[in-house]
Amino acid sequence: MTGVTARDPVKVALFQMTSGIDPATNAAAITTSARDAADAGAQMLFTPEMCGMLDRNRARATLHVVGESENPVLAAARQAARSTGVWIDLGSLAILRDDGHWVNRGFVIDADGEIAARYDKIHMFDVDLATGESWRESAAYAPGEAVVTVETPVGLLGLAICYDVRFPALFEELGRRKCDAIRIPAAFTVPTGKAHWHLMQRARAVEASAWVISAAQGGHHEDGRETFGHSLVIDPWGDVELDLGEGSAIGFATVDPARTREVRAQLPSLANKRPIDGVVA
Structure with missing residues (x-):
């Protein structure tokens, strides 16, 4: 794996997809x-959750x-990583484990095409929305159990996926590990996206004093669903540096470690944490 340390500003690309049911078509788009x-000079590309196939017809x-x-x-x-020299964060793919279970697995691929890290989504999206939408991710996927971080061009990157964003304990641990950035690829529904997407993404950046990079699915998909889009790059102060809006798009932002140092010096919340009843709060 190519070694990297984030000391200088790093240009990143976010690919907002409207993934379909054919993996070959999605692979070509990636x-x-x-x-x-x-071509734009980015060192790392981020793609959404389920970038390889988005199909709610499980059969x-x-x-x-x-x-x-x-x-x-x-x-x-x-x-593609080998041929371009760009690190690729595959938000997630549906993967068949050796034990026969499916997992929602993210991959970080280095510039040599080697897999630098894997992360299995921990929290399953099992909800019944007021709009009538009903989702049972746990009916197909086994949850992950491990918190994962990896050194990348943007520094120490913490890995999360979509619904994980609603569970602060995971981000508490990523903050404790002093991640420079956290990736939260997603396929958010439109109702939950309108209500909570920007709110929670900004909150996670602020509480971890870290960059948040969230490539998202956006638009009307081949399987009939609609996703919210609005891929984001958020700085450690909570300011939105990139918002790709709706539909398919590629966008660019600069992740500057100097901004992280500045924020942590002004508001050292990670350093100020104290135990409460034996638990870091």
């Missing part, structure tokens, strides 16, 4: 976005849920 990122999706070694989107992303 490959193109990696070339676009490289149909089963045909494409395979192990890592067989997954065409993962293979294409690794090749």
Whole structure:
């Protein structure tokens, strides 16, 4: 794996997708976005949750849920990283584990095409919304258990996925580990996105005093769902540096470690934490 340390500003690219049901089509779009990122001088590309396939028809999706070694989107992303020299954060793919369970797994791929980190989504999206939408992620996916961080061009990157954003304990731990940035790729519904997306993303940046980089699905999808979009880059003070709005798009932002140092010096909340009843609060 190529070693990196974030000391200078780093240009990143976010690819907001409207992923469909065909992994080959989605893989081609990710490959193109990696070339676009490289042409623009970005060192790292971020893609959304379920960037390889978004299909709520589980019988149909089963045909494409395979192990890592067989997954065409993962293979294409690794090749794209090697050919462009750009790190690629695959927000997540549906992966078949050796024990037969599915997992919602994110990957960080270095500039040599090697897998630098894996993260299995911990919190399952099991909800019944007032709009009538009902989702049971746990009916198909097994939850992850491990908190994951990895050194990348943006510094120490903490990994989370979508619904994880609602669970502060995970971000408490990422803050304790002094992450420079946290990635939260997503496929947010429109109702929950309108209500909470910007609010929670900004809160996570502020409480961890870290950059938050959140590539999102956006638009009307082939399987009939609609996602909120608004891929974000947020600085450690909570200021929004990039918002891609609706639909498919690629956008760029600069992650500056000097801003992180500035915020942590002004408001050293990570250093000021104290135990309450034996628990860090």
